[in-house]
Amino acid sequence: MTGAVLQVFGASAASSRRHVSKRDAFDPLGRKWTHANISYRLESFPDTLSANATREALGVAFSKWSDVSPLSFTEVRRRDADITIGFYALNHSDCGSSPLHPCFDGVNGELAHAFLPPRGEIHFDKDELWIVGRSRFSWRRGAWLNDLVQVAAHEIGHALGLRHSADPRALMHPNATTTGQRDVGRDDVRAIRRLYGCVDKKRACERWAGSGLCERRKRLMKKTCPRRCRLCSEPPEVVATPTPPASVRVKVVPRGKVVAFRCSPKNPKARWPPKVSWYKDGERIAASVPGHIALKGRDLRIVANEFNEGVYTCRLGGRGPAADSWSVRLRNPDRGRG
Known part of the structure; x- marks a missing residue:
């Protein structure tokens, strides 16, 4: 392809972190689409999700940008779609011919990369374990389960034309994939609207605003009538983290701290059973993982980080009743998030 040099940006799993220079989310060369209705086409699918689940996940991902910009996105079947999306293994398309387009490396490495307009391509590593839901490490499989939406x-x-952001609270921060940041932040909104503007999507905006909906239905008006309600510069609402049940003991710890647990029976006089099972967020922990978790009988130790946040439960006698549960949360979770 001739013309301007195209740049590719990728995301890598936490197990293969690397330094990425901080850059403003707005592309200084101003590369963007010249129309607001962006079409996209799926060329291939992952092995771990059905076609319908993949389409739904991508629809949610696209909506995060359509909700805060004048852009709309439509899946099409024709080959001249603006953005093509596919899941590929190892050597794919023209990877390797340019340092800006790396080939994939199998499980637990490079997750995906995308090209700035006008090329409009997004490549995902087909060898990764893709899911819909928060990314986490699967102790049973020994690999990361990666959230396709995020x-x-x-x-x-x-x-769409955005580079990496220096704001740790931005979806476009280079560490966003590692920390699981799922929603657009203030810097993301500023950047996408600097490229594409802020446009009301309904002809009824003036009438709705006049009837007081800017105050009474702020979420609706922020999505459909941001200019009329002067909401263009405001970020989306922050969704609070659900509070764990009262029976779960909460530990709020700094990142990097080693947290230790010991499983104890409800009845202190009961005979200690020979088998103890540990679970994280309902999934059994089958073995220790160096640098992340140490499992030894009734004792469990973890290193506090974004992927090790969650609820840890021990059970007596394999499938017996839960003996203890702890919810591990990071102190200052926004630090390093993007």
Whole structure:
């Protein structure tokens, strides 16, 4: 392809972190789409999700940008779609011919990469274990389960013309994939609207605003009538983290701290059973993982980080009743998030 040099931006799993220079989310060369209705086409699918689940996840990812910009997104079947999306293994398309387009490396490495306009391509590593839901490490499989919504939303930002953001609270921060930042932040909103503007999507905006909906239905008006309600510069609402049940003991710890648990029976006089099972967020922990978790009988130790946040439960006698539960949360969770 001739013309301007195209840049590709990728996301890598936490197990293969690397330094990425901080850059403003807005592309200084101003590469963007010249129309607001962006079409996209799926060329291939992951092995771990059905076609319908993949389409739904990508729809959610695209909506994160359509909710805060004048852009709309439509899936099409024709080959001249603006953005093409596919899941590929190892050597794919023209990877390797340019340092800006790396080939994939199998499980637990490079997750995805995307090209700035006008190329409009998003590539996902087909060898990764893709899910819909928060990314986490699967102790049973020994690999990361990667949230397609989160990774796709980050890569879509690149495909729309956004570079990495220096704001740790931004979806376009280079560490967003590692920390699981799922929603657009203030810097993301500023950047996408600097490229594409802020446009009301309904002809009824003036009438709705006049009837007081800017105050009474702020979420609706922020999405459909941001200019009329002067909401263009405001970020989306922050969704609070659900509070764990009262029976779960909460530990709020700094990142990097080693947290130790000991499983104890409800009845202190009961005979200690020979088998103890540990679970994280309902999934059994089968073995220790160096640098992340140490499992030894009734004792469990973890290193506090974004992926190790969650609820840890021990059970007596394999499938017996839960003996103890702890919810681990990071102190100052926004630090390093993006």
